[in-house]
Amino acid sequence: MPTYEYECSRCGLNFERHQSMNEAPVSACPECGGSVKRLVSGGTGFMMKGGSGHVKASGGCSLEETGKTCCGAASRCGSAPCGD
Numbered sequence: 001m002p003t004y005e006y007e008c009s010r011c012g013l014n015f016e017r018h019q020s021m022n023e024a025p026v027s028a029c030p031e032c033g034g035s036v037k038r039l040v041s042g043g044t045g046f047m048m049k050g051g052s053g054h055v056k057a058s059g060g061c062s063l064e065e066t067g068k069t070c071c072g073a074a075s076r077c078g079s080a081p082c083g084d
Contacts, residue, residue: 005041010034 001018008014008029017026025038 005039006036008034008036
């Protein structure tokens with residue numbers, strides 16, 4: 001279940017709720033009863049897998065993970081996207 005972050009417009013309280021995606025957003029502050037708005041949170045990072053390149057989504061070199069760079073070299077080759 002996703003975690004949503006809320007902020008009260010009356011007292012400024014920030015709080016989180018685990019809610020299903022189908023559940024209605026929280027509308028009242030649990031402390032003062034004021035109206036709340038759902039904040040956009042950063043969420044978590046992700047890594048793309050599959051394909052032949054083994055290039056991480058962060059743009060880093062795959063040498064540390066697989067022992068080979070995305071172009072198949074056993075050491076950093078110095079050209080994008082392997083070059084770091």
